[in-house]
Amino acid sequence: MTAPVRTHPSPAVAGRSSAELIRAEEPVLAHNYHPLPVVVARAEGAWVQDVEGRRYLDLLAGYSALNFGHRHPALTEAAHRQLDRLTLTSRAFHNDRLAEFAESLAELTGQEMVLPMNTGAEAVESAVKVARKWAYEVKGVPADRATIVVADGNFHGRTTTIVSFSTDPEARAGFGPFTPGFRVVPYNDLAALEAAVDGTTAAVLIEPVQGEAGVIIPDDGYLAGVRELTRRAGCLFVADEIQSGLGRTGRTLAVEHEGVVPDLVLLGKALGGGIVPVSAVVGRRDVLGVLRPGEHGSTFGGNPLAAAVGSAVVELLATGEFQRRAAELGVVLRDGLTELVGRGVVGFRARGLWAGVDIDPAFGTGRAIGELLLAEGVLVKDTHGSTIRIAPPLTITEDELRSALGALAKVLDRRA
Numbered sequence: 001m002t003a004p005v006r007t008h009p010s011p012a013v014a015g016r017s018s019a020e021l022i023r024a025e026e027p028v029l030a031h032n033y034h035p036l037p038v039v040v041a042r043a044e045g046a047w048v049q050d051v052e053g054r055r056y057l058d059l060l061a062g063y064s065a066l067n068f069g070h071r072h073p074a075l076t077e078a079a080h081r082q083l084d085r086l087t088l089t090s091r092a093f094h095n096d097r098l099a100e101f102a103e104s105l106a107e108l109t110g111q112e113m114v115l116p117m118n119t120g121a122e123a124v125e126s127a128v129k130v131a132r133k134w135a136y137e138v139k140g141v142p143a144d145r146a147t148i149v150v151a152d153g154n155f156h157g158r159t160t161t162i163v164s165f166s167t168d169p170e171a172r173a174g175f176g177p178f179t180p181g182f183r184v185v186p187y188n189d190l191a192a193l194e195a196a197v198d199g200t201t202a203a204v205l206i207e208p209v210q211g212e213a214g215v216i217i218p219d220d221g222y223l224a225g226v227r228e229l230t231r232r233a234g235c236l237f238v239a240d241e242i243q244s245g246l247g248r249t250g251r252t253l254a255v256e257h258e259g260v261v262p263d264l265v266l267l268g269k270a271l272g273g274g275i276v277p278v279s280a281v282v283g284r285r286d287v288l289g290v291l292r293p294g295e296h297g298s299t300f301g302g303n304p305l306a307a308a309v310g311s312a313v314v315e316l317l318a319t320g321e322f323q324r325r326a327a328e329l330g331v332v333l334r335d336g337l338t339e340l341v342g343r344g345v346v347g348f349r350a351r352g353l354w355a356g357v358d359i360d361p362a363f364g365t366g367r368a369i370g371e372l373l374l375a376e377g378v379l380v381k382d383t384h385g386s387t388i389r390i391a392p393p394l395t396i397t398e399d400e401l402r403s404a405l406g407a408l409a410k411v412l413d414r415r416a
């Protein structure tokens, strides 16, 4: 699982080099990303290999879509088995994999009902629709008056409705007009949340840890406070666990750190095992139950291949092994980063095997540190200028994690 990738001649070497492939993208591929200059051709466990056969430790793990590492054998086996039997039916018919997926995911998350979708943004969109419908049909909010309260610094995806309540100018500029019905309050501020909630509020939608914002962890008591406040106000608590969930923080869900059960939980990323996009809204039956046939759907949502991979993901998580690893390796990560504070690291936030590390701007931007780490065989992604995010596969070994932290120390020492 975490065995090194064997170096072997890659077919692409005979074809085009990394540099040639990067140049080939430029005229033909939309420029909505600015990737680090590495062209990955193979991967296994926590390791990826570029077209020239150079190996790198992956400390991004597909923004936590690869919590179980690249090509976890149990997941690729489930996918291969399903590929040979049935891949797509659409929801016009039942398929023989969906019941098991929904049952096991509901059990894993302590919820009652599952709405399967594909991407994270679709899960968020679905929750927005469900919360509004619930507000009109159950809570009695006047037609078209429902509001949803969100936090600033949020990241919930890229659709027009979702960027309507983003506070990131880059995510919004040029994409209006925006969808109304959202109120933005400061994150980690219960008083502001309380002031924003009223009789029109369908839901409070927040990330239990804000990933894209730089792994922002709210104060102890915030999530429990949101739960208490929403219960009192008679609105839904929707937790976007698309990045924080499924083992990353040392628990199955990040809300478990405060013993909180939201009304709806949004899952994605790791739910697809790094193989196919799989997302879901899981929640209370009386909330998801507002949807009736024809009112919402997805051609690919709940397809048998996705359900087979999703079920295998749930099976891995049901053992508790990955949550335990995240918690244990999280201590190693925290200790390693603590040693770097004052040596190029200004500060960091960490929960489980997940950290946002603020680099002293005098040592370089997050991007510059990312490029130096790339040369040391370590892949990280910067976020917001001088912050880098560390989120390796939960299968990484302690030695591999220590060597990655050593590479960060080396890069920072050279810049001092």
Ligand SMILES: *Cc1c(COP(=O)(O)O)cnc(C)c1O
Binding pocket: 063, 118, 119, 120, 121, 122, 124, 155, 156, 157, 158, 207, 211, 212, 240, 241, 242, 243, 244, 268, 269
């Ligand atoms: C990645 C992410 C999304 C969007 O998921 P996509 O699959 O990219 O659409 C939504 N919410 C959070 C918290 C995320 O990290």
